[in-house]
Amino acid sequence: MSEFDVIVVGAGPAGSSAAIRLASKKMNVLLVEKSDPPGTKNVSGGVLWGHELDNIIPDWEKTAPVERYIRSKTVGFLTEDSSINIDFRSRKFDENKSGYTVLRVKLDQWLAKKASESGAMLVNGVTVDRLAMKDGKVIGVEQDGDTITADTVILAEGANPRVAIQSGIREPLKDHDVAIGVKEVIKLPEEKINERFNLRGKEGFAGEYVLGFLKGGVEAGGFLYTNKDSISLGAVIFMEHLRSNGNTHSFDIIEQFNSHPSIAPLIEGGKIDEYSAHMVQEGGYGSIPKLFGDGYMIAGDAAGFSFSNGLVLQGMNYAIQSGITAADTFMELKEKGNYSDSALSLYQEKLQKTFVMQDMENFKGIENVTWGNLIHQHLPGILESVMLEIFMENGTPKRHMYKILMDAMKKEKISSSKMISESFKMIRRL
Amino acid sequence: MKIEDRLSLLNYKTDKSFAHITVDHNICETCPDNFCTYACPAKCYTLIEGKLNFKYEDCVECGTCVVACSHGSVSWNNVKGAHGVKYKYG
Numbered sequence: 001m002s003e004f005d006v007i008v009v010g011a012g013p014a015g016s017s018a019a020i021r022l023a024s025k026k027m028n029v030l031l032v033e034k035s036d037p038p039g040t041k042n043v044s045g046g047v048l049w050g051h052e053l054d055n056i057i058p059d060w061e062k063t064a065p066v067e068r069y070i071r072s073k074t075v076g077f078l079t080e081d082s083s084i085n086i087d088f089r090s091r092k093f094d095e096n097k098s099g100y101t102v103l104r105v106k107l108d109q110w111l112a113k114k115a116s117e118s119g120a121m122l123v124n125g126v127t128v129d130r131l132a133m134k135d136g137k138v139i140g141v142e143q144d145g146d147t148i149t150a151d152t153v154i155l156a157e158g159a160n161p162r163v164a165i166q167s168g169i170r171e172p173l174k175d176h177d178v179a180i181g182v183k184e185v186i187k188l189p190e191e192k193i194n195e196r197f198n199l200r201g202k203e204g205f206a207g208e209y210v211l212g213f214l215k216g217g218v219e220a221g222g223f224l225y226t227n228k229d230s231i232s233l234g235a236v237i238f239m240e241h242l243r244s245n246g247n248t249h250s251f252d253i254i255e256q257f258n259s260h261p262s263i264a265p266l267i268e269g270g271k272i273d274e275y276s277a278h279m280v281q282e283g284g285y286g287s288i289p290k291l292f293g294d295g296y297m298i299a300g301d302a303a304g305f306s307f308s309n310g311l312v313l314q315g316m317n318y319a320i321q322s323g324i325t326a327a328d329t330f331m332e333l334k335e336k337g338n339y340s341d342s343a344l345s346l347y348q349e350k351l352q353k354t355f356v357m358q359d360m361e362n363f364k365g366i367e368n369v370t371w372g373n374l375i376h377q378h379l380p381g382i383l384e385s386v387m388l389e390i391f392m393e394n395g396t397p398k399r400h401m402y403k404i405l406m407d408a409m410k411k412e413k414i415s416s417s418k419m420i421s422e423s424f425k426m427i428r429r430l
Numbered sequence: 431m432k433i434e435d436r437l438s439l440l441n442y443k444t445d446k447s448f449a450h451i452t453v454d455h456n457i458c459e460t461c462p463d464n465f466c467t468y469a470c471p472a473k474c475y476t477l478i479e480g481k482l483n484f485k486y487e488d489c490v491e492c493g494t495c496v497v498a499c500s501h502g503s504v505s506w507n508n509v510k511g512a513h514g515v516k517y518k519y520g
Binding site (some may be wrong): 003034035039040041042043044103104105106108124125127128131144159160162163172173174175177178180181182184185215229232239242243245246249250251252255272273274275276277278279 | 431433436437439440463465467468469470471472473490491492493494496498499506507508509510511512514515516517518519520
């Protein structure tokens with residue numbers, strides 16, 4: 001007889017969602033979190049696309065500690081001197097909210113509290129050392145030499161899945177699986193933010209940028225999100241690229257981004273109040289480990305669930321949904337009381353019916369586009385050359401767009417056939 | 431802002447009796463790339479007179495170094511007893 005129906009490792013969005021779902025259906029749940037209070041080791045950009053929370057906290061949009069809702073969105077290419085942006089603002093977002101900016105310490109604490117209110121036993125400041133195994137089956141968790149037993153363990157330990165690796169149920173992460181995310185939270189008065197970003201009330205801005213100007217040619221993406229009275233600004237650097245570049249410090253990149261001529265005025269006068277860093281799952285479908293086995297399931301970042309195509313970066317919604325699906329899987333199997341490897345394959349089956357696995361499968365290889373040469377090395381420079389020639393008046397006769405584009409490509413050392421084939425590949429993957 | 435100043439903004443509850451990351455200096459001595467010194471976002475890995483110096487006290491527990499070190503020198507454990515970095519925003 002196990003002490004718990006389920007032990008959930010990690011009180012982030014995946015773990016707390018699983019615990020809320022299970023506890024609200026009267027399951028006996030232990031939610032173990034190594035930080036105290038929960039959330040204080042967690043970092044996101046972060047925009048929450050929280051639609052899935054409807055299933056476990058119906059009034060979340062009114063009660064969750066969100067900062068602002070996204071009303072204005074920018075995707076930009078930055079070169080040393082210029083920025084070329086696509087801006088999208090819509091009144092439609094006022095009624096149908098798409099995403100909310102959040103700060104994870106507040107959000108995760110709130111989610112963990114919800115789990116505890118639903119009846120889960122929440123234990124903070126306790127580190128699980130490894131999964132407890134018996135006859136090749138997971139029977140619970142080990143902590144400081146003690147074993148706590150459960151019928152099933154849901155591992156939701158985040159982007160640095162030490163318990164899974166140390167228990168031998170997933171391979172160590174490799175360069176292609178991850179990026180390094182570095183971030184700062186900059187304090188700025190609410191009115192200043194509203195003025196600078198053309199926002200009112202709870203309206204918010206989310207910008208994602210290709211940083212095509214970094215010293216040493218290192219490739220990275222940048223993000224800038226408005227919170228209520230602060231700005232979250234950061235950079236995401238693919239590990240593979242940082243290694244092949246070989247001469248750039250990850251922590252220097254954020255400084256280059258925040259001093260770019262198009263970014264610096266937006267944060268001027270602000271005070272950096274926190275610096276943080278976290279790994280980002282960027283490997284796509286190929287980085288997903290086996291998601292279940294005798295007595296366990298893996299959810300959220302620990303399972304490699306995240307999505308990034310340059311236009312949106314998402315992870316928390318995949319975490320929430322996979323946590324809920326893991327909980328539902330357990331409850332469906334409870335009647336028969338069989339949590340073997342083959343029984344728990346139901347988890348994978350169920351996930352395949354949700355956007356989680358469908359997105360991961362449909363966008364197989366997307367990381368090669370997001371982090372490809374075209375977007376990072378060629379496109380920013382080409383766009384800048386074209387824009388400069390179109391918008392600059394220097395007394396010379398105007399040229400056709402086609403000619404301008406051909407010259408810009410020549411300058412960026414990419415042939416027109418390569419450009420066409422790379423663009424086609426990109427469009428197909430997107 | 432310099433990285434040292436960024437790190438000084440952070441709150442830590444340092445575990446003085448347990449280093450959650452250890453490095454094998456024998457391996458580091460022959461390291462051809464010292465990639466950890468570039469990858470670690472908290473500058474825990476530095477070269478002092480050509481020798482690798484590591485301090486876990488500034489670690490933000492991201493796990494980057496264990497991926498970055500392709501020579502097997504880094505052993506990484508979760509912190510215990512709610513020690514380590516404590517963000518206020520995240």
